[in-house]
Amino acid sequence: MDIDVRGPRFGAAVTTLVLAIVLITGNIWLLAWQTLAFALGAAGGVGRSPYGLLFRKVVRPRIGPPTEFESPQPPRFAQAVGLVFAGVGLVGYGLGPEWLGQAATGLALAAAFLNAAFGYCLGCEMYLLVRRVTVRTQ
Known part of the structure; x- marks a missing residue:
């Protein structure tokens, strides 16, 4: 079942905010929250992540039905x-070196920002590249 394209972009905007706060404050608990949000999105799909649920229950009813869909x-x-x-970031912030936490969090922030601001999903592009490579080698 395809998903509303606005949902992942909303989630990316919230993720951008959360990761920016982590970089500014170094708050490991907030990074742990974001790691959990990523884990839930990876395990159950973006619709089951906290930000996906927030989008579906609060945002989507206010902005109307979707006009575009994408594969989940x-x-x-x-x-x-x-x-x-985010996991690497947790290791860096929790066990050191701190620069590792900052670098990993910064890279995740950059990817989330690209999706939120421009609708360009780096992870989605990686998925498509992996699919192309694996299909050709089989």
Whole structure:
């Protein structure tokens, strides 16, 4: 079942805000929250992530029905990529070195910002590239 394209972009906007606050404050608990949000999105799809649920229950009723849809697999893969970066960020902030946490969080922030601001999902593009490569090698 395809998903409303506005949902992942909304989630990316919230993620951008959360990760920017993490970079400014170094708050490991907020990064842990974002890691959990990525994990839920990777495991159950973006519609089951906290930001996806917020979009579906609060935002979507106010902006009307969708006019564009997309496959759920690329955004789900993007959530898994975000989970990896946030996990590395947790290790860096929690165990050191702190620059590792900052770098991983900064990379996740850059990807989320690209999606939120321009609708360009790096993780989705990675998914499509992996699919092309695996289809050709089989």
